[in-house]
Amino acid sequence: MEELSTLSDREEGGIGDLKYEAPGAPELAKRVKEMLLASGLEQVNEDEKRGLDHGAWVPLMLMFPEADIPVCQLSVQTNKDATYHYNLGRALAPLKEEGVLIVGSGATTHNLRALRQSSDNSVASWAEEFDTWLREALLSGRYEDVNQYAEKAPHAKVAHPWPDHFYPLHVAMGAAGKKAKAELIHHSWSLNSLSYASYKFTATS
16 A cells, blocks of 8 residues: 655655755645556555655755755555565656656665764675675666565665665666666765665666
8 A cells, every 4th residue: 555645735844953845746646646556556545744754855955955846755665575666666657757756765775773983984794795786786787686685685684674765766766667777876885884875767768
């Protein structure tokens, strides 16, 4: 069961003094709901009161600091697998031709219990191995391997004890299409094991 977070007039997110008050996108939400139902999902719920998750408003604050773009947030389903989320992206692929930017926001590695301060900026070996595997799989177009990361990637369960910060990648990957080319556009680390690797997908003919 999918859930759309869609305020009718405004999408709010924030922590403390930080506020991000982007306009909502109720018409887009209805379009997304129609597309997901048409793809075979039996139920898609809308939540008109929930604001933006920090995973949405934090990158949007950096990308669009004026908060002048309409935003519609789609929830992930942690009881489903990566292929399920990839298929969600495939169902939403036509939105790219309608001027909609599809952003999958999360983290390449996300194990909060493993975060460490290090004076030498070192990276945990398990995190580096997972990050490297993912980069090689994406850049070589092995998207099915990425869908099967839980079985194929080294240290998958350590890198993502819970998949909620990883599944957005699969949605974006599915929306890009099977022949899309992945490009690494940013790569950095913090706290010994948190990878901020970011990828852009470009459709090819």
